[in-house]
Amino acid sequence: MEDNNVRFEENKEIKVNNLLTPEEQKIIELYKAGKINRNFAIELLENIGYTDNDAKSFLDDYIGGDNK
Numbered sequence: 001m002e003d004n005n006v007r008f009e010e011n012k013e014i015k016v017n018n019l020l021t022p023e024e025q026k027i028i029e030l031y032k033a034g035k036i037n038r039n040f041a042i043e044l045l046e047n048i049g050y051t052d053n054d055a056k057s058f059l060d061d062y063i064g065g066d067n068k
Contacts, residue, residue, distance in 0.1 A: 020062075023048050028062055 020028070024045075031041045038059065045055035 021048070024058070031059070031063060 027036075027041050027044050030036045031038070036044070041059060042050075042052065042055040045058060046052060050058060
């Protein structure tokens with residue numbers, strides 16, 4: 001039964017990621033992997049058209065409220 005829940009959560013994440021641009025997906029991937037920090041992720045999001053506040057909200061929504 002636990003395996004079904006894991007698959008559901010994995011499928012849910014895949015569906016959410018399909019709504020993102022390739023650039024947004026890559027930024028999230030790099031940030032989650034620890035290859036870039038939050039400030040650099042925000043800077044990258046700003047480079048693709050986000051405002052500072054929108055970039056912070058985006059990260060909070062997709063990664064969690066990490067205020068570092």
